[in-house]
Amino acid sequence: MRYLINLPLVIALASLAEVFDTAILSRTPRGGDAALGAAYAIFFGTFLTWIMLAFVIAACGAIGGFRWPRARGVAGLMVALIGYSAIVFIALQPLGIAMESNAARVFGASQATLSRVVAFGLPFVLLLYALWVVNAPAVKRDAPAFHGAALGAVALLCLVAAVVSVRELGHRAREAQADAAVISREADAQADQQRRDFATLTDADPLFRWSAYLSDNVPPDVRAEARRRIAARPQTEADLAQALASDNGNWSAEALWLIVKLPITPSRALVSPVRDMLAAFAEQLTLESKDVASDGGKRLDDYPSYRLEVILQVAERLAESAGADLRDSIDGVVRAVALYPKSDTAHWFPAKAADAKARIGKTLATRHE
Numbered sequence: 001m002r003y004l005i006n007l008p009l010v011i012a013l014a015s016l017a018e019v020f021d022t023a024i025l026s027r028t029p030r031g032g033d034a035a036l037g038a039a040y041a042i043f044f045g046t047f048l049t050w051i052m053l054a055f056v057i058a059a060c061g062a063i064g065g066f067r068w069p070r071a072r073g074v075a076g077l078m079v080a081l082i083g084y085s086a087i088v089f090i091a092l093q094p095l096g097i098a099m100e101s102n103a104a105r106v107f108g109a110s111q112a113t114l115s116r117v118v119a120f121g122l123p124f125v126l127l128l129y130a131l132w133v134v135n136a137p138a139v140k141r142d143a144p145a146f147h148g149a150a151l152g153a154v155a156l157l158c159l160v161a162a163v164v165s166v167r168e169l170g171h172r173a174r175e176a177q178a179d180a181a182v183i184s185r186e187a188d189a190q191a192d193q194q195r196r197d198f199a200t201l202t203d204a205d206p207l208f209r210w211s212a213y214l215s216d217n218v219p220p221d222v223r224a225e226a227r228r229r230i231a232a233r234p235q236t237e238a239d240l241a242q243a244l245a246s247d248n249g250n251w252s253a254e255a256l257w258l259i260v261k262l263p264i265t266p267s268r269a270l271v272s273p274v275r276d277m278l279a280a281f282a283e284q285l286t287l288e289s290k291d292v293a294s295d296g297g298k299r300l301d302d303y304p305s306y307r308l309e310v311i312l313q314v315a316e317r318l319a320e321s322a323g324a325d326l327r328d329s330i331d332g333v334v335r336a337v338a339l340y341p342k343s344d345t346a347h348w349f350p351a352k353a354a355d356a357k358a359r360i361g362k363t364l365a366t367r368h369e
Helices: 002-025 032-062 073-098 103-107 109-135 144-199 207-214 220-232 236-244 249-261 268-291 298-302 305-322 327-337 345-368
Strands: none
Touching (some): 002 032, 002 109, 032 073, 032 109, 073 109, 103 109, 109 144, 144 220, 207 236, 207 249, 236 249, 236 268, 249 305, 268 327, 305 327
8 A cells, every 4th residue: 555655756756847847947938828827837736746745745654654753643644744734834935936937036046046946855855755765675664864864855955945934034024114114205205295285275275175184194283283273264164154055965074074173162153054954964865765775775874974973973062062952953864864774874873863962952951051
C-alpha cells in the first residue's frame, strides 16, 4: 500500500515541473490572453502541487516514515499535517510573490529570486524526501544522515521564506506610512483651503453657503466658528423660515436640522414655517404611501432616521423657547408613518413621538405656571 503514495507524488512533481517551465524557463507574455493563460497555469499548477504534497506528507506520516518524531497511524498523520501546515503558513508570502508574472518589477529582483527559491525549492525538497521515505530500501530508509539533511534543507528554505515575509511586511508598512503621509498632507491642504474660503463669507451670503461649513468634512474649528457666526447673523431666522418653505425637500430638512444644531433661541416666527413644513412632509408621505403595496411600506426606511428624529427635537425646542405646541403636527407625521406598516420606522417612530409629546406637555405646563 505504501507504494500507492507514489501516484500523488508523481502528480506533484509533474505539476511543479510544469509551473517551473511556465514561470522560469518560458518567456512570460507581457499582456493579452497569453499572459492571462500563463497566470492561470502558474496559479493552478502551484495549487495542485501543494494539494498533492499534502496527501504525500500525510501518508508518509501515517506509515511512520519520518524519523523525528517517531510516530505512525493517526498520531503520525496528525504530526505530519501539523508540520505541513506550519510550512505552508511560512511559505505563503513567497508563494504569492513567486506567482506574480512580473515579480521582479513589482517586488524587486532580490525578493523575486528568494521567493522563487522557496516556491520551487521547498516543495522539491519535500517531494524528494517523501520519495526516499516511500521507495528507499528498508535497510537504508531510516538513515539519520538523509533525514537530517532533508529536514535541514527544509528548515533553511523556511528561514529564507521568513526573511522574504519580514522584508515584504516591512515594505508594506513603509508604503502604508507614505500613503498616510500623503493623505494627511492632502487633508491639511483641503482644510487650509476651507479655512480660506470660509474667511471670505459675509452676512450677505445665503444661508446654504454658510451651512456647507457645518458638515463633518470640514475642520472642527471651522465648524464651530460657522455655528457661532451663523447664529449671530441678523437674518438667520428669516433665512430658516424661507428654507423651511422650500420645494427642495433636502433643503427644508436641512433647515430643521439647523434649528436644532445652531446655538440660537428660536422665536415664534419659526413656529408657523415649521408647522407648515411638517404638514407638507406628512402629506408627502401620505401620497407616497399609495405605492407601498409591493413592499408593505419598507420604502419609508429609505429616509434617514435622523430626518424623522429631528422633527421631534425641533418641536421640543420650540416648546422650550417659544411656548409652541406642535403635538398636533407630530400626530400628523405619526399617522403618515402608520401608512407604511412593514417599515422599521413604523415600529420605532410612534414610541419616540409619544415620549417627545410627553416632554412637550411638561414643558408647556411649566411655562404656564
